[in-house]
Amino acid sequence: MKIKEVIARLEQRFPLYWQEDFDNCGIQCGDKEREVTGIMICFDMSEKVIDEAISKNCNMVISHHPIIYKTGLKKIEPTNRVGKVVCKALENKILLYSMHTNMDSGIEGGNVLFAQKLGLQNLEVLAPKTDMxxxxxxxxxxxxxxxxxxxxxxxxxxxxxxxxxxxxxxxxxxxxxxxxxxxxxxxxxxxxxxxxxxxxxxxxxxxxxxxxxxxxxxxxxxxxxxxxxxxxxxLNYHVGLGRVGTLPEPMELTEFLQFAKKQLNLEVIKYSGKIGRKIQKVAVCGGGGASYVSDALAMNADIYLTGDIKYHDYFIPENRMVVADIGHFEGENFIRDIIYNEINKIFTNFASYISEDEKLEISWI
Ligand SMILES: [Zn+2]
Missing domain, CATH: 3.30.70.120 (Alpha-Beta Plaits)
Known part of the structure; x- marks a missing residue:
């Protein structure tokens, strides 16, 4: 089977036109006409991941984050992180492919899984895709x-x-x-x-x-x-970043935060807001969703969970909604499982792996 056939099946499920305008999903580099030998799935492309792909005879690496992204890339030399990864992949005849916001925004994509992990019901899209x-x-x-x-x-x-x-x-x-x-x-x-x-x-x-x-x-x-x-x-009410849904039963704020920590396997949640009521309507957006605080507020969410919240973002709701930062990686790392399961559901004639070494490289003390 050729790599392009794998891509065609993945894009049937998560079309590239679901991606945001700023994004660069799909092939990053490589020849899609080659026969697939194996697939390595990762969160971020790195030299370590490419080495792992080589050792497991994988000639396709699928990441969540694109390696070529908002870089204004004009030349590729192994003198920086992007160049090193791209050069190493090409030298070893490995194709690099990314499923980023087309996966985040999609029906049964990353944000749906995020919401499901919290048991949210009656899901709506937080930021429906426009002009589609x-x-x-x-x-x-x-x-x-x-x-x-x-x-x-x-x-x-x-x-x-x-x-x-x-x-x-x-x-x-x-x-x-x-x-x-x-x-x-x-x-x-x-x-x-x-x-x-x-x-x-x-x-x-x-x-x-x-x-x-x-x-x-x-x-x-x-x-x-x-x-x-x-x-x-x-608007597209089925595709877009983030999801908003309701908990089956309302919870006290601290009870909900403990529940979210357990469900999402979190070390820490950073939050602000005293809304004076229980939590029932919950907005989520995996990755960096700081720009959707106002959207979550407009949908009357009691709490918004996302990553990459900046200081002033916490105070936009003026205590009408809790804003909680769970971390960028933590809100999306399970996307690797969606890709892995999708590939294993469709293809049985080659091996696929989730990168073993990859974990959050940021620590707290
Ligand atoms: Zn991300």
Missing amino acids: FRKLIVFVPQADADHLKQSLFDAGAGELGKYQHCSYSTDGKGSFLPVEGANPAIGTVGTEEQVAELKLEVIFPVALQKKVVETLFAHHPYEEPAFDILKLEN
Whole structure:
């Protein structure tokens, strides 16, 4: 099996268009045409992880954090951390691949697992992804509508959360007059034609626009298909960073913090806020989620758990919500398990490993 086939299956589950605009998910370097020998899964790429991959005969390393990220990278030399890792991987014919915010934001991704570890119910997305959808409206002869619709579905149109093949159609009548030089699929040059048509509407992710339009032209019978593409203001309520949910029973703040420490295997939680009520609605965002404090507050969370909180962020809610920093690594390290389980569920013809040596390199005394 080629590496590109593994990637295709992973991206079916966690498409790259789920990633945030600032991100760089997917292939970092390497040749996806090679046969897979084994996969090493890690949190951060390092020379140590590449050595481990070499020792276990893995030619694909999948990390959570991209190694090439917001660097403005212009050249790669083994003179810094990124260069050393990339050079070593390429010298050893290892492909580097990352599943970052496409995994964090995804349906059944990192933040969902985070929320599940706390037993949260009725999950909503904390920061739904914006500007993600377009709508295609196309007019097609009724006889050709099913074929076109199926082709658009196959290209990835018509997906809404856990529903596929979503569309809406209305019957109508189209008219056209082919003029000199036209080659009409129906009717003749110089004669006005009226055809029973279907107005078909489907939404699709903006990242698939080229593919959807190419599919439309390939499968629509007309020489000049009539269609509209509309920009939608809809948020994606299924995909986005963070989750908000409710505990089955309210807890006192200290009781909840002890519970969270146990469930997430934490050494310490840093928090602020005296809300004067029990904790029931909980917002979470794995990694560095300081920029979503106001979103959690707007969703009436009692507490927001994330990492990388700065001093002033603690005071944004003015005691209307507790802000708790559990650490960046601690809120996402279990993502390695999701990737490992996903790979083992699908592929049985090569070995995969979670990096053994990797642990938090930050200490407290
Ligand atoms: Zn992170």
